[in-house]
Amino acid sequence: MTDFATRALELDRSDPLRDYPALFLGSDDPQVVAYLDGNSLGRPTRATARRLADFVTAGWGGRLIRGWDEQWFDLPLTIGDRIGAAVLGAAAGQTTVGDSTTVLLYKLARGALALRPDRTEIVLDRDNFPTDRYLLESISTELGLTLRWIEPDAAGGVSARDVVDAVSERTALVVLSHVAYRSGYLLDAPAISAAAHDAGALLLLDLCHSVGSVEIELDTWAVDFAVGCTYKYLNGGPGAPAFAYVAAAHQAEFGQPIWGWMGRENPFEMAQGYVPAAGIRRVISGTPAIVGMIPIQDTLDLIEEVGMTAVRAKSVALTEFALELTRSWLLPLGVQVSSPLDAARRGGHVTIDHPRFREITARLWQRGVIPDFRPPQGIRLGLSPLSTTFGEVFAGVSAIRDELAAH
Template sequence: MDLTRAAAAALDDADPLAGFRARFAGAGEDGVLYLDGNSLGRMPRETPAALARVVEEEWARGLIGSWSSWIGAATRIGDLLAEGVLGARPGEVLVGDSTTVDLYKLLVAAADARPGRDVLVCCADDFPTDRYVVAGVAAARGMTVREVPADIDEGLDPAVLAAALDERVAAVVLSAVAYRSGALVDLAAVTRTARDAGALVVWDLSHAAGAVPVELAAAGADLAVGCSYKYLNGGPGAPAFLYVRRELQESLRQPIWGWFGQRDQFAMGPAYDPVPGIERFAVGTPPVLGLAPVEVGVRLVAEAGVDRLAAKGRKLGELAIALADAWLAPHGVAVASPRDPARRGGHVTLAHPQAWQLTQALVDRGVVPDFRTPDRVRLGPAPLYTRFVDVWDAVDRLREVLATGAHESYPTERSRVT
């Protein structure tokens, strides 16, 4: 691979997605090399107008008369996500609540659907919220948690997972893309393995949606959740989404019985009777203001096409890895993500004993990555607005920090916390 900046610029010139960069606020204008799109995506330029329309027209002037357009927003945007991002069918995706709440709802519903089974399985290196929810549901129900070990860099070994599945397992919670290293799990293969054992899988797609193809219907996935503020660019705290395979919907009952999940909700009936479709996984009034930016972000991703985004994302990752090998390895930096692009999600992680200090030094030099314990720097280029020269420049600045020892003057993570 040609590692010159001119070669990176040539990749940008040939990039079919290059035009999307101008549709994001700050991209190319703020001077920041933003490589944290896997934590919080940039704001689309259309978002303020979308919010203003809801606030100034629908709320300020329309008042309660706008309810007719709000009440179906969670399923309407869910269908956009299903078709344009998740490879699901209409009526299988709902937007609302947080990822944590959605995970809780689906995990309890899955456990209830497997009576007589008393074990929940999760990955020991998965995102904390997922593990905490599994532990909380198990504690409340007198169940046992079976944590499957995973390599911090290479991710989950399917054979190790398969060995942990037996007739006691009710449900499995797994991330499609490991939050730390970006290791990608074979969603279809794991789903088949769990189904053979009689268990349901709840997939966390937070680091996958909008970055890699997930194809839920083709994979036969049963349940999934995910956030919308990373690659979907829905904004901080944006409502999450949940997916339930159509054939499972009427047999599952989620634990939070709110009136938006009720059949004939405006009859205000005395007893809870959940609606047959995906709406039964709703709880309360949809977060109308939060849904407006999500719709903008989802439409942008769908317009670009997940396959094209994933293809560019792989190339961005390959460039970051090649530069790290050539420039950073002599300074003790190791690539901590799978090198095979088919096994890697949208971000690349680098390992170094002083990762925290390196992260802070980069921020002070106009590069925004993020830090993950114990000693990892994550680079999260977002194909919608990150250029190849952005990756080149960011790694070049990291090379300069290491060569000069500039990071040595920064406090350690431990001293920062204490």
Template sequence: MTPPDVLDAADPLAPFRDRFVIDDDLVAYLDGNSLGRVPQATLERLAAFVRDEWGSRLIRGWEDAWVDLPVTVGDELGEALLGAGAGQTVIADSTSVNLYKLLHAAIGVRPGRDEIVIDATNFPTDRYLVESVAASCGLTVRWLRPDLVDNVTVEALADVLGERTAVVVLSHVDYRSGTLVDLDAVTQLVHEHGAVVVWDLCHSAGVLPIALDAAEVDFAVGCTYKYLNSGPGAPAFLYVAERHLTAVTQPIAGWWSASDLFAMSDTYEVAPTIRRMLSGTPSVAGIVAVQEGVRLIAEAGTEAIRAKSEALTAYTIELLDEAGLEIVTPREPALRGSHVTVRHADARNITDQMIARGVVPDFREPDLIRLGLSPLTTSFAEVEAGVRILVDCVGDARR
């Protein structure tokens, strides 16, 4: 096995690690798929924002630039991370709120159909919202129950699609196993059945190349605090394909979605652009942090980030195999995202022990330990040290 220091020396993205705040008290941070590290540029940008924009310009900041930030940064994110042309992506709200909006929008473009398809293993927010929106709109939920590792396949999905299917809601990368679902093939299949698809990109945006326009995706949503390193609670993004923009409506018709938000009109006239998906006043500081994260990813390039992600996950799997641990993540690099998951009956206790020893992984009920590998900040030496302590904690659990 190649030593980690040799792998780090050959890593073209290694210099990016120095552009983040690295915790001296941690042996390894393996939870970047839940919350990314802080970019040094973000510290400087936010300080300048508070001092020079908010502090000096006050309310004039809206006219200077802030009003356009949701769309301008949305376009930057769409181009750098999503393969999305201008005018289709906007930064707003949380993933949950954006998904709520998109579910209503998606149902609206398929009138006369009364089923929403989602897998029973999807992230809780997605499942809860689908159930809630389906109930309020009089639709039925069709549940997929996929295998943990194989996850949602074209074959399994084909069995539940039909003339009643209005919307399919899926995660691009499974939050538990790290399995990467075939976005292109699934989108094509959904369209063949006359339905539309809403993709959750929370565990894929920023860590692998995505081509929403080329795949003819209808709608997508994602967070920015994982691989985009935008901070806890940072605003999310949503994508609406241009072909749907004039037809979609969303249920939170705030003043920011009006065609002229400062007209204060007695009647509501929706904006003809992606702004129609906005609602209330945006978090300017949050969007500024998103912009810095997007710029780092654009500089590194998603192809290079994906190459390192595959190398990191392969190295992690090699170390775990050597230790004889059970892995519930696909072995084929093209079938996985950027985290590797270990199954162990005493996973919660092991996770607590790892954290006490300076290694931060992520526990998922009932028996899963996720090792999140963020290519711009995770080194091979960090992975080796983290897995070594994981193996020690597993040994302690057996005694």
């Protein structure tokens, strides 16, 4: 019989990223046996604690209003370019940071639809994250457009064939999540981009559950627009600002509906009338959340150091180990795997289902094992490659086994 405890130790010892979990706060907290929710909220780095303290005293406290001229005004674009280069496969000048995912999704969707004024449909799927669905329902009502729904398999996701079947000469925009928030299904983004474009439609990807866990090549895939959050695998902290990507080919004609002074040409002139700034700055509306951008830089430092290929390899190894434990321990107890078994079609988390998981999740939290629960009966094991160890995966899945067996 496999000694999984020994396997976990061996996997941690041979892990090329084995030194990185210690760089995160809480990694040595004895009350947290296994943190398996990095796909909802990433741990802070130790460097972030120092950087935030230094910002309060030296940056904000020392430079005061001078900070805007010296660094802060361009920070959304500076960090945007770093995000683009490190994790999006995006050339400079196409990514900016600011607002929440919801607000940026609204801006990009409205701007994209305005580029296809003679088309009447938006294609999306029933299993997309609630915000995406609700927001597009709102936009369709506002503009009198039709939503064409794809009905994917709950344990899978939207295929290129699904998109081909859904799009037509009426389709203005296709909006999908690159990694499905519940199942972890990883889209075939190049094929879906081609399917949308063959129909003359535009593609907007939600990258919230993929950025920082899987390799992304927005420019190569010819994605038109993308949005994503920074508090999951980029460890930006609760409510950290999201990012928006607008392909360079669309920027000259792209207009977003929330006009604010920071997105205007020469904003400090305080001139009458709105004239959008050139390039990606036109996505910005009001004063950006400078404090919220600070922690993102520390995770970008780490990703730039190791590269996304290594991050993705660790992610696959973690989810494969979680599935191996699940097959041996949990399937005999009635658990069902609700994520793709093929690593090429799976993001950075694994979802398992059981009728008792809602109550069990609460008990797991009490014993220091922290996954999250997703209705109707799923536990998500969110495994953040830079901060999660194989020992945590072993401890977490064994605790689930014990809870199922004991009650």
